Amino acid sequence: MSGAGPGRAPVRVRFLPEDLLVEAPWGSGLQDIADASGADLTFGCRSCRIRVLAGLERCSAMGPEERDFLQGLGAPGDHRLACQVRVEGDIELEYLGVGT
Numbered sequence: 441m442s443g444a445g446p447g448r449a450p451v452r453v454r455f456l457p458e459d460l461l462v463e464a465p466w467g468s469g470l471q472d473i474a475d476a477s478g479a480d481l482t483f484g485c486r487s488c489r490i491r492v493l494a495g496l497e498r499c500s501a502m503g504p505e506e507r508d509f510l511q512g513l514g515a516p517g518d519h520r521l522a523c524q525v526r527v528e529g530d531i532e533l534e535y536l537g538v539g540t
């Protein structure tokens with residue numbers, strides 16, 4: 441995983457609704473964390489939408505493509521595409537998927 445900062449504390453991510461708490465190196469890609477932990481989160485275009493319940497400011501900044509995509513859906517500001525997020529501190533999220 442690139443971007444992991446040496447000396448930085450690991451991050452914790454809580455996945456809901458299954459209430460799965462996972463620890464990972466700082467800066468890990470959320471997709472890598474979800475895959476490694478077996479979290480119930482599907483990656484496939486348009487299906488990895490999440491709501492960040494806590495720690496939105498500890499997620500990597502949105503790139504223009506993700507912003508355009510979510511704005512096109514009329515998504516609120518706490519929605520992210522999990523495949524785009526690098527986790528830079530403890531966060532809590534709810535998986536929304538395609539249907540929301």
Ligand code: FES
Pocket residue numbers: 483484485486487488489521522523524
């Ligand atoms: S996996 Fe395609 S948008 Fe996230």
